[in-house]
Amino acid sequence: MRVNKELKKRIEKIYKNTQVEFPEANRMVIKTKQKNLLPILEFLKSEGFRQLKAISCVDWIEEKEFELVYQVASLNSPLHIMVKVRIGREDAQMETIMKIFGNAQVYEREIHELFGVKFRGNPDLSPLFLENWQSIPPFRKDFDTREYVKDVFDKIPNVESENEKS
Amino acid sequence: MDRKSVIKWIKEPGKMGHKYSLWAVYFCTGCGIIEIPPVITSRWDAERFGVIPVATPRQANLFMITGYVSLKTLKAIIRTYEQMPEPKYTVAFGSCPINGGMYWDSYNTIKHIDKYIPIDGWIAGCMPRPEAIFIAVTKLWMMIDKGAATGYIRYRKNYKFYRRNQEKLFGELAWPPLYPIDEKEDESE
Numbered sequence: 116m117r118v119n120k121e122l123k124k125r126i127e128k129i130y131k132n133t134q135v136e137f138p139e140a141n142r143m144v145i146k147t148k149q150k151n152l153l154p155i156l157e158f159l160k161s162e163g164f165r166q167l168k169a170i171s172c173v174d175w176i177e178e179k180e181f182e183l184v185y186q187v188a189s190l191n192s193p194l195h196i197m198v199k200v201r202i203g204r205e206d207a208q209m210e211t212i213m214k215i216f217g218n219a220q221v222y223e224r225e226i227h228e229l230f231g232v233k234f235r236g237n238p239d240l241s242p243l244f245l246e247n248w249q250s251i252p253p254f255r256k257d258f259d260t261r262e263y264v265k266d267v268f269d270k271i272p273n274v275e276s277e278n279e280k281s
Numbered sequence: 282m283d284r285k286s287v288i289k290w291i292k293e294p295g296k297m298g299h300k301y302s303l304w305a306v307y308f309c310t311g312c313g314i315i316e317i318p319p320v321i322t323s324r325w326d327a328e329r330f331g332v333i334p335v336a337t338p339r340q341a342n343l344f345m346i347t348g349y350v351s352l353k354t355l356k357a358i359i360r361t362y363e364q365m366p367e368p369k370y371t372v373a374f375g376s377c378p379i380n381g382g383m384y385w386d387s388y389n390t391i392k393h394i395d396k397y398i399p400i401d402g403w404i405a406g407c408m409p410r411p412e413a414i415f416i417a418v419t420k421l422w423m424m425i426d427k428g429a430a431t432g433y434i435r436y437r438k439n440y441k442f443y444r445r446n447q448e449k450l451f452g453e454l455a456w457p458p459l460y461p462i463d464e465k466e467d468e469s470e
Binding site: 253258260267272 | 352388399449
């Protein structure tokens with residue numbers, strides 16, 4: 116625990132506009148601004164947190180913001196670090212972190228597909244799961260799945276009944 | 282083998298052959314495939330009924346769709362189905378291929394599998410017990426006997442409509458039509 120508090124002091128000292136919290140044991144949340152993200156991740160990697168576990172995205176539709184959560188862990192320490200960054204919902208863009216963690220490529224590609232966040236510098240943001248998608252990204256809160264099902268799947272006619280008519 | 286079926290064997294040996302050697306293509310979709318390992322292994326032993334899983338669609342004539350079908354899987358299902366030699370029979374297993382099941386409002390799961398490929402039999406339930414597969418197999422035997430399992434014939438006959446439905450979902454398909462599509466008929470309609 117003492118090590119964790121020292122880490123907190125050092126992060127808050129170096130980077131401005133950054134809050135560090137411990138919501139429960141062995142969890143550390145770093146809330147920061149967009150420009151601080153890459154330096155913080157680089158700093159954490161130099162401290163031994165060499166494993167990027169996942170990138171997730173949260174849609175805060177009332178605040179008109181996306182929250183990107185970068186989950187970083189170390190093989191030598193039980194501490195699990197979440198670095199949270201908020202970006203605007205309109206024309207959402209973010210710098211890629213591929214230079215620091217190479218495996219971020221697929222995570223960023225997935226978030227681009229499901230939330231529509233553009234990652235500058237990522238070479239391949241082609242669709243990963245969806246086929247022939249023509250609506251807004253499906254994981255956004257303003258996407259209505261029932262409306263989409265009515266528009267796409269319910270409008271496809273039954274083959275057998277169609278054939279009897281003709 | 283009882284004496285009554287001897288006549289059947291002599292009259293229609295091909296049909297009896299199809300009936301008692303339903304080789305299922307080993308294709309897993311969704312969660313229903315979890316029921317298949319106990320079915321094909323010693324607990325329920327599907328080989329008693331002539332059902333064995335085979336590795337490639339070109340050797341198979343039974344296709345079980347065992348659970349929810351996402352769009353990417355549907356593409357693979359269509360390609361697999363078109364590779365199977367005739368006669369071929371399809372059985373939809375579980376409630377998801379029938380009407381979407383618990384994925385009825387999902388954006389990436391198809392709701393009615395029979396709009397895209399023909400289905401001969403349905404097994405309802407979530408999940409159906411392994412015994413349900415054997416009930417389905419014996420029903421399929423009866424259907425083959427009566428000539429009612431006509432999925433592949435319907436597919437050939439209505440291929441234009443099936444292909445149109447598939448193209449509605451995927452845009453343009455990457456493979457050529459399996460059967461020739463008569464464009465002139467379309468215009469006259």
